[in-house]
Amino acid sequence: MGGSVMQRFHGLLVVAGFIALAVVASLSLMPGPAAVVEGAGGGIESEWEQSGHANRDLAVEDATVDFRQASAAHCGRCHASQGFAVWAEQLQQGNPGNITGPDGKAATVEYLASIGLTAEKVQPIDCQACHTDTFDLRIADSTPMLPSGFAVKAVGDGALCMSCHNSRNGAIAWDAADARRYTAPHHSVQADVIMGKNVYFVDYADAYVSAHAAFTGDSCVTCHMEMGGGHTFQASLDSCATCHGDGYRAEMVQRPIQVLLDETAAAISQRFVTQFAAGVREVGAWDPQTDETRTVAIDGRRIVAVAPTSIHGQMGLEMTLQDGTVLSAQLAQIKGADGKAVVPTSDPIVRAMWNYLMVLWDGSMGVHNPSFVRTVLTATQEALR
Numbered sequence: 001m002g003g004s005v006m007q008r009f010h011g012l013l014v015v016a017g018f019i020a021l022a023v024v025a026s027l028s029l030m031p032g033p034a035a036v037v038e039g040a041g042g043g044i045e046s047e048w049e050q051s052g053h054a055n056r057d058l059a060v061e062d063a064t065v066d067f068r069q070a071s072a073a074h075c076g077r078c079h080a081s082q083g084f085a086v087w088a089e090q091l092q093q094g095n096p097g098n099i100t101g102p103d104g105k106a107a108t109v110e111y112l113a114s115i116g117l118t119a120e121k122v123q124p125i126d127c128q129a130c131h132t133d134t135f136d137l138r139i140a141d142s143t144p145m146l147p148s149g150f151a152v153k154a155v156g157d158g159a160l161c162m163s164c165h166n167s168r169n170g171a172i173a174w175d176a177a178d179a180r181r182y183t184a185p186h187h188s189v190q191a192d193v194i195m196g197k198n199v200y201f202v203d204y205a206d207a208y209v210s211a212h213a214a215f216t217g218d219s220c221v222t223c224h225m226e227m228g229g230g231h232t233f234q235a236s237l238d239s240c241a242t243c244h245g246d247g248y249r250a251e252m253v254q255r256p257i258q259v260l261l262d263e264t265a266a267a268i269s270q271r272f273v274t275q276f277a278a279g280v281r282e283v284g285a286w287d288p289q290t291d292e293t294r295t296v297a298i299d300g301r302r303i304v305a306v307a308p309t310s311i312h313g314q315m316g317l318e319m320t321l322q323d324g325t326v327l328s329a330q331l332a333q334i335k336g337a338d339g340k341a342v343v344p345t346s347d348p349i350v351r352a353m354w355n356y357l358m359v360l361w362d363g364s365m366g367v368h369n370p371s372f373v374r375t376v377l378t379a380t381q382e383a384l385r
């Protein structure tokens, strides 16, 4: 359907300016829910401004050479308009890795600056990130191989969204006996969840593709734009009834999944407290306010509960002590008397935390792929027993 956007606007392309075009389009050509939202809110531009995609501060922090030097080639793929425009082409040539220079080698700081990944010039996920200058979508229908280790077929305009909204840490071997790392999934796991991929304890193969991805026409775009808030990209919780009939509400999926998620967190906490806490002697305590980490000696027997989280892309725990103090630390920085991490990467807790964070960061509380998420959480609880 990416092509259809192009066709609809072919006759208008001579009209100067992206925004002028958008306003003309929204007034004259666009029936349906998007037009209603625009009528009330004043156009695509102002809808976009309300969305997280317009967050330029995040682009400056995560996707510029000023803050990240050469690793802007990593984060700049999805956190900057200019980076995505370059990377989308590279992706289509079969390379989902970091942005490369014109010579095909790792991009230099000079090259990254020349394409606009600087604090002065960087743009967030703006019109040009998603649309080419002929107004087509940069990616539609199917994706090439993604950084999450799978490609997606026939999901309409949602293919664009999935190119950024994927876990980006390679494929997971579901039956691995050892995670071999403490890496957490990125916040952007929606494609993995809706396609039913990259979890432990469940033999996922291609068995869990959600109908919400495959049979809603445009997948993400159907719920978040067409039946949702247009270019605010917000899904509507009322849209369930449109497809499933009156009386069917998001809560009917979200409430039971929340229960399973809470139970999974409790099982992780219990396993940590009963099997590992007593061995803890020292933690690298991270302060979310200052972003600083300091070494703290503690008697692990004082830890009464933990909650899984991620800290700088690595799995971590928020540990509640007897006196109510909360310490946050990466798993690798929660150490015993031997100076090693108390939880080995082979313990099921590590794989369980991966699954837990996948469901949590997905942000839909099961809606994207209800049966898959239910299966994953019950299998995770079983593995922790």
Ligand code: HEC
Pocket (backbone or CB within 6 Å): 050, 051, 052, 053, 055, 058, 077, 078, 079, 080, 084, 125, 129, 130, 158, 160, 161, 162, 163, 164, 165, 220, 221, 224, 225, 232, 233, 234, 235
């Ligand atoms: C070029 C990469 C990229 C593409 C393409 C992309 N997104 Fe995003 N998206 C992001 C980033 C980065 C954020 C985080 C913004 C933040 O947290 O400030 C985000 C955040 C969101 C959010 C969180 C809510 C919000 O407003 O903060 C939703 C929902 C969303 N995107 C939906 C979509 C949909 C639907 C599509 C496809 C039409 C899409 N995204 C395409 C990068 C992308």
Ligand code: HEC
Pocket (backbone or CB within 6 Å): 058, 062, 074, 075, 076, 077, 078, 079, 147, 163, 164, 165, 166, 167, 168, 186, 187, 188, 189, 361, 362, 363
């Ligand atoms: C494959 C695309 C992709 C890559 C590469 C990527 N991100 Fe993201 N990131 C996203 C998307 C999409 C979101 C928004 C997810 C959501 O809102 O659910 C996001 C969210 C985030 C957030 C959370 C923002 C918030 O508002 O909570 C941070 C921080 C972040 N990314 C940092 C980074 C850093 C640092 C790097 C490089 C080391 C990076 N990302 C690489 C796609 C990516």
Ligand code: HEC
Pocket (backbone or CB within 6 Å): 001, 005, 018, 019, 021, 022, 025, 030, 034, 044, 045, 048, 053, 125, 126, 127, 128, 129, 130, 131, 137, 157, 160, 218, 221, 225, 226, 231
């Ligand atoms: C995150 C990706 C993304 C961003 C950012 C984005 N668009 Fe879109 N745009 C889309 C998608 C996907 C569609 C197709 C929507 C559909 O099928 O309903 C679309 C459709 C359109 C259309 C066709 C009319 C319509 O609503 O379907 C216009 C015009 C348009 N966009 C203009 C803009 C402008 C102007 C901006 C910047 C203010 C912008 N877009 C930013 C993804 C994006």
Ligand code: HEC
Pocket (backbone or CB within 6 Å): 158, 161, 162, 165, 190, 191, 194, 212, 213, 216, 219, 220, 221, 222, 223, 224, 235, 236, 237, 250, 362, 363, 364, 365, 367, 368
């Ligand atoms: C069946 C409809 C549907 C489809 C298809 C769908 N979503 Fe969602 N999505 C939702 C609902 C409902 C929520 C929960 C919103 C809430 O609780 O407010 C949600 C939540 C999210 C969130 C977290 C919201 C936030 O504000 O942080 C992101 C990000 C997101 N979806 C992105 C996507 C992406 C990317 C795709 C495609 C891979 C997708 N969604 C497909 C309905 C859908």
Ligand code: HEC
Pocket (backbone or CB within 6 Å): 210, 211, 212, 215, 216, 222, 223, 227, 236, 237, 239, 240, 241, 242, 243, 244, 249, 250, 251, 252, 253, 367, 369, 370, 371, 372
């Ligand atoms: C654009 C249409 C559309 C929207 C909107 C939509 N769904 Fe669906 N949903 C489908 C289709 C199609 C199926 C597959 C139907 C079938 O299996 O009979 C499905 C299946 C489901 C299933 C069973 C799938 C499974 O994994 O077991 C659940 C549960 C579900 N939807 C919940 C919701 C909720 C909750 C919402 C609102 C947040 C919603 N849907 C919004 C089209 C939609």
